Amino acid sequence: MVSLGKWLLPSIFVSRPKRFLVNVRLGERIETAFLPHTGRLEGILVKGARLLLREVPNRVRVPYDIVIAFDGKVPVVVDSRIPNAVIKEAIMQRKLPQLSLYTQIKAEIKVCDSRLDFMLQNTDVYYLEVKGCTMARNSLSLYPDAPTERGVRHLELLTKLHLNGYRTGVWFVAMRSDTLGLMINRQIDPLFFNKLKEANKLGVEVYAYSISLKNYNVCHLGKQISINIA
Numbered sequence: 001m002v003s004l005g006k007w008l009l010p011s012i013f014v015s016r017p018k019r020f021l022v023n024v025r026l027g028e029r030i031e032t033a034f035l036p037h038t039g040r041l042e043g044i045l046v047k048g049a050r051l052l053l054r055e056v057p058n059r060v061r062v063p064y065d066i067v068i069a070f071d072g073k074v075p076v077v078v079d080s081r082i083p084n085a086v087i088k089e090a091i092m093q094r095k096l097p098q099l100s101l102y103t104q105i106k107a108e109i110k111v112c113d114s115r116l117d118f119m120l121q122n123t124d125v126y127y128l129e130v131k132g133c134t135m136a137r138n139s140l141s142l143y144p145d146a147p148t149e150r151g152v153r154h155l156e157l158l159t160k161l162h163l164n165g166y167r168t169g170v171w172f173v174a175m176r177s178d179t180l181g182l183m184i185n186r187q188i189d190p191l192f193f194n195k196l197k198e199a200n201k202l203g204v205e206v207y208a209y210s211i212s213l214k215n216y217n218v219c220h221l222g223k224q225i226s227i228n229i230a
Contacts, residue, residue, distance in 0.1 A: 001089070001214070001218040001219065001220045002082060002085045002086050002089055002218060002219055002220060003217065003218050004054065004067050004068070004077070004079070004082070004216065004217055004218060004219060005054035005055075005067060005217065006217060007055070008052040008053060008054055008067060008068070008216055008217065009026060009052065009053040009054075009055065009064070010050065010051070010052060010053075011024040011025055011026045011031070011033070011050075011051045011052070011053050011064075012024060012025040012048060012049070012050060012051065013045055013046065013047060013048065013049040013050075013051055013069070014030060014047070015047075016035070016045060019035075019038065020034060020035050020036070020037075020038075021033070021034065021035065021062065022034075022035045022045070022051075022066060024051055024053065024064075024066075026053070026064075031063075031064060032061075032062050032064075033051075033053055033062065033064040033065065033066050034056075034062045034064065034065050034066065035065075035066045035078065036065060036066070036078075036079045036080050036081055037066075037078045037079065037080045037134070038080065038146075039080075039134060039135075039144065039145045039146050040145050040146045041069065041078060041134060041135075041145065042135070042145060043071065043135070044069050044070075044071045044076055044078070044134060044135075045069060049069055049070060049071075050069070050070040051066055051068065051069050051070070052066075052067050052068040052069075052075075052216060053065065053066055053067065054067045065079065066078055066079070067079050068216060071136070071176070074136075074176055074177075074178045075176065075177075075213055075216060076134050076175055076176045077132075077134075077175040077176070077211065077213070077219060078134055078175070080132055082132070082175065082219065083130050083131070083132035083173040083175060084107070084117055084118075084130050086173060086211060086219060086220060086221050087117075087118070087128075087130050087171055087173065087221065088105065088107065088118070089220065089221070090220070090221040091105055091118075091120065092105065095221060096221075098169075098205070098207065099120060099126065099128075101122050101123075102120035102121060102122045102126060103121070103122050104120065104121040104122065105118055105119075105120050105121075106118065106119045106120075106121075109127070111127065111157060111161070112157060114153055114154065114157050116128065116129050116154065116157070116158075117129050117130045118130070124166070124167060125166050125167070126166070126167040126168065126169065127158060127161050127166055127167070127168045127169075128168070128169050128170075128171060129154045129158060129169070129170050129171070130171050130172075130173060131143055131144075131151065131170060131171070131172045131173070132172075132173050132175050133172055133173065133174045133175060133182060134175050134176070135185070136174070136176060136178065136179050139178065139179060139180045139181075140179060140180065140181050140182065140183050141172075141174035141176070141179040141181070141182040141183070141208075141210075141225075142182075142183055142184075142185040142188075143172055143182065143183075143184060143185060144185055144188060144189050144192060145185065145188065146188065146189075147188060147189045147191075147192070148189060148192055151189075151192050152189075152191055152192055152195050154170075155170070155192070155195040155196055155199045155204070156195065158170065158199060158204050159195075159198070159199045159202055159204055162199075162202060162203050162204050163202065163203075167205070168203075168204050168205065169204060169205035169206065169207065170196065170199070170204065170205070170206050170207075171207050171208075171209070172206075172207070172208040172209070172227060173208075173209055173210075173211060173221075174208065174209070174210045174211065174225065175211055176210070176211070177210055177211060177212055177213055177222060179210055179225060180225065180226075181208070181225050181226040181227065181228065182208040182225055182226070182227045182228070183227070183228045184196055184227075184228070184229055193229070196229055197229050197230075200229055206227060206229060207224065207227070208224070208225045208226070208227040209221055209222060209223065209224050209225060210222035210223055210225050
């Protein structure tokens with residue numbers, strides 16, 4: 001399991017003055033917390049939303065990370081480092097049958113002018129990119145929640161690598177346990193939708209999973225869910 005922090009502190013969302021900085025109400029005082037997430041988090045980071053913070057020792061100016069934000073009553077993991085950790089753990093523990101033959105795993109691999117999340121090796125090579133999803137509507141996770149030029153570049157690179165003989169895949173992780181499936185948010189980013197559809201048609205593998213949370217402190221990979229890219 002991937003630890004989110006042993007002691008998480010309840011707080012209330014106040015404002016988001018900068019992309020990675022959030023003002024929160026912690027007890028009777030206002031603090032600034034680091035938000036390790038680049039997305040908009042619309043519908044989640046709303047005034048009065050409940051948050052759970054992890055204290056970061058020896059970090060003075062911004063001593064807290066936001067780990068979980070509640071979408072109503074639903075906890076959503078908003079630390080964008082967690083999806084990669086969850087997938088890595090699942091690969092190492094042989095929990096993914098699609099990847100069970102790979103014995104070596106390297107993270108943050110530089111390929112051409114980009115970086116991909118993982119390179120797996122055995123007798124062949126698998127390049128893998130992970131996409132964490134926080135947004136949801138009507139029990140369906142939606143990705144992305146903002147246009148993603150970086151995501152488009154990843155899809156183009158994965159397609160190129162596949163056409164050169166490598167296995168490649170995009171793995172979406174819904175960072176909430178109330179989702180029954182995942183859809184690509186083509187209204188937000190039609191280019192990403194079209195690139196993913198094209199990549200999959202050419203052989204780039206596409207999977208989606210949910211997560212499972214325990215006591216808000218740890219999470220691990222949940223069940224495989226459907227993904228609609230038609």
